[in-house]
Amino acid sequence: MKKLLLATALLALTGGAAAAQTVRLGTEGAYPPFNFIDDAGNVAGYEREFGDEACKRAGLTCEWVTNDWDSIIPNLQSGNYDVIIAGMSITDEREKVVDFSENYFPPADSAYVGLTADADIKTGVVSAQVGTIQAGYVAESGATLLEFPTPDETVAAVRNGEAAAVFADKDYLAPYVAESNGELVFVGDPVSLGGGVGLAFRESDDELREKFNAVIKAMKEDGTINALIEKHFGPETKKF
Amino acid sequence: MFSFCADPKSLEGFSWLFCYLTSGKHIDFYWSFLTVLILLAVTAPSALLFGFGGAMAARSHVAPLRWFGKTYTAMVRGVPDIVFFMFFVIALDQGIEWMKHQIVCPDWKEPIRQGLEFRVCPQAKVPLGTSSQIWHQLYGFALAVFTFALVFGAFAANVLYGAMNAVPKAQLETAESYGMSHGQVFRRILVPQMWTYALPGLSNLWMILIKATPLLFLLGVKDIVYWARELGSAKTQAYAYPHPDWRLWYFLFLLVAYLCMTRLSEIVLNRLSARLNHGQATAAGEAMRRAAQ
Numbered sequence A: 001m002k003k004l005l006l007a008t009a010l011l012a013l014t015g016g017a018a019a020a021q022t023v024r025l026g027t028e029g030a031y032p033p034f035n036f037i038d039d040a041g042n043v044a045g046y047e048r049e050f051g052d053e054a055c056k057r058a059g060l061t062c063e064w065v066t067n068d069w070d071s072i073i074p075n076l077q078s079g080n081y082d083v084i085i086a087g088m089s090i091t092d093e094r095e096k097v098v099d100f101s102e103n104y105f106p107p108a109d110s111a112y113v114g115l116t117a118d119a120d121i122k123t124g125v126v127s128a129q130v131g132t133i134q135a136g137y138v139a140e141s142g143a144t145l146l147e148f149p150t151p152d153e154t155v156a157a158v159r160n161g162e163a164a165a166v167f168a169d170k171d172y173l174a175p176y177v178a179e180s181n182g183e184l185v186f187v188g189d190p191v192s193l194g195g196g197v198g199l200a201f202r203e204s205d206d207e208l209r210e211k212f213n214a215v216i217k218a219m220k221e222d223g224t225i226n227a228l229i230e231k232h233f234g235p236e237t238k239k240f
Numbered sequence B: 001m002f003s004f005c006a007d008p009k010s011l012e013g014f015s016w017l018f019c020y021l022t023s024g025k026h027i028d029f030y031w032s033f034l035t036v037l038i039l040l041a042v043t044a045p046s047a048l049l050f051g052f053g054g055a056m057a058a059r060s061h062v063a064p065l066r067w068f069g070k071t072y073t074a075m076v077r078g079v080p081d082i083v084f085f086m087f088f089v090i091a092l093d094q095g096i097e098w099m100k101h102q103i104v105c106p107d108w109k110e111p112i113r114q115g116l117e118f119r120v121c122p123q124a125k126v127p128l129g130t131s132s133q134i135w136h137q138l139y140g141f142a143l144a145v146f147t148f149a150l151v152f153g154a155f156a157a158n159v160l161y162g163a164m165n166a167v168p169k170a171q172l173e174t175a176e177s178y179g180m181s182h183g184q185v186f187r188r189i190l191v192p193q194m195w196t197y198a199l200p201g202l203s204n205l206w207m208i209l210i211k212a213t214p215l216l217f218l219l220g221v222k223d224i225v226y227w228a229r230e231l232g233s234a235k236t237q238a239y240a241y242p243h244p245d246w247r248l249w250y251f252l253f254l255l256v257a258y259l260c261m262t263r264l265s266e267i268v269l270n271r272l273s274a275r276l277n278h279g280q281a282t283a284a285g286e287a288m289r290r291a292a293q
Helices: A001-020 A046-058 A073-078 A133-139 A149-160 A170-177 A205-222 A224-233 B013-021 B024-059 B062-078 B082-104 B131-165 B169-177 B183-218 B224-234 B247-277 B282-292
Strands: A022-027 A034-036 A061-066 A099-105 A111-113 A125-129 A144-148 A165-169 A184-193 A197-201
Touching: A022 A046, A022 A073, A034 A046, A034 B062, A046 A061, A046 A099, A046 A224, A046 B247, A061 A099, A073 A197, A099 B013, A111 A133, A111 A149, A111 A170, A125 A133, A125 A149, A133 A144, A133 A165, A133 A205, A144 A149, A144 B013, A149 A170, A165 A170, A170 A184, A197 A205, A205 A224, B024 B062, B024 B131, B024 B183, B024 B224, B082 B131, B082 B183, B131 B183, B183 B224, B183 B247, B224 B247, B247 B282
Parallel strands: A022 A061, A125 A144, A125 A165
Antiparallel strands: A099 A197, A111 A165, A111 A184
């Protein structure tokens, strides 16, 4: 009898441990306002708040991990973390190697930013972050593509004259333009790329993906996501 | 950290700078210096141990052991560091998990390699997915130490191999004629005398090791270069302390820090070299003897 009790207690304990599953979230930490390392040294931004809320609703314990953008997909596949939550746009090319959740940020505009409004974005040098949809777009646009490992360096390249313009998510560039005292300006018209931003999972992790899909759907319906987008990106950004 | 830093946007001048330099992120930056120093302190002796083992193996009378020693130095020295740090570490990590998988999950049906994915059972992950972040960091650090030790050990093995061969043969023969065994000659004559020949090569390696520490970030350990880049990059109003691109200043600071580290090492190594040369039948030992006369 004693043994039976012990076994039941053990089962209850391990059952409890399984319910509080730990999920590791991989992010870049260099893409404000999506994700960045705040001045206390923690991951912060829209995705931090969205991710924490989603984990809470899904009943998961989540840990934040930062990883270089360049190796963010290979490290997901080798199991260093379970989810990519790094402002990653849903594209067909990426769908071949990972599985995306439903988008938690609507398909957004990408834009060019240069030092003058007539910067040569057709044939000049345009900087973009390596491995992004924007880099792919520039490569096909006829302009000379100049790639950098971090988003910040793509903007710095315009400031120091290495590139005529930078091409990136409009929501990422907007604060840089607004705070540059007129040094940086938007060039040309925004371009709509990708299918919105989604969480990326290993292709074998369907169960976890479905869990997050359900939560994202609920968060879209009750307006939580829209409120978070407005808080981090301002009132003019596209919402659901 | 300090109560008057609670609202950074209202601060100005010196108090702004003070609060900025004591923000949590900067404290992480300062700690990362300690990470680098610990890495050096742990890696240097382990690399020396690897090198010693490699050199002994390369000199061995047992053919397979000799082949092993020679292959180790030749292969590792021939592969670029960056390839080693990208490829070998992943292979090592997956190898450990694969072996653990064979032990803990013998009944696992699914294939481990699914296309590009590497899937061992959750219990075989190292460290476990449920363990706290500190274990992941320690594991990454341990992988880094091992890889650094392996790479620098191969170079050290070659240096020590050369140094062992440089010890005058007459000394070894004299020892043997006194009736010492091979082991005794090795321990009492060869090893104590070889350091004076090994030191120039080893000091070079130490300097290169100091400068190679930024490779840590490839392994997911946040070192001083990572933090300098992160802190220096332009910050928008999304951050508590917005500022333009300050990477130049951070990297200048790193330049000074690295120069201080290498200069300090040079002073210590020079003293050590003087000490080892004392009484040796080498040109440097002879010069010391003449100067003392």
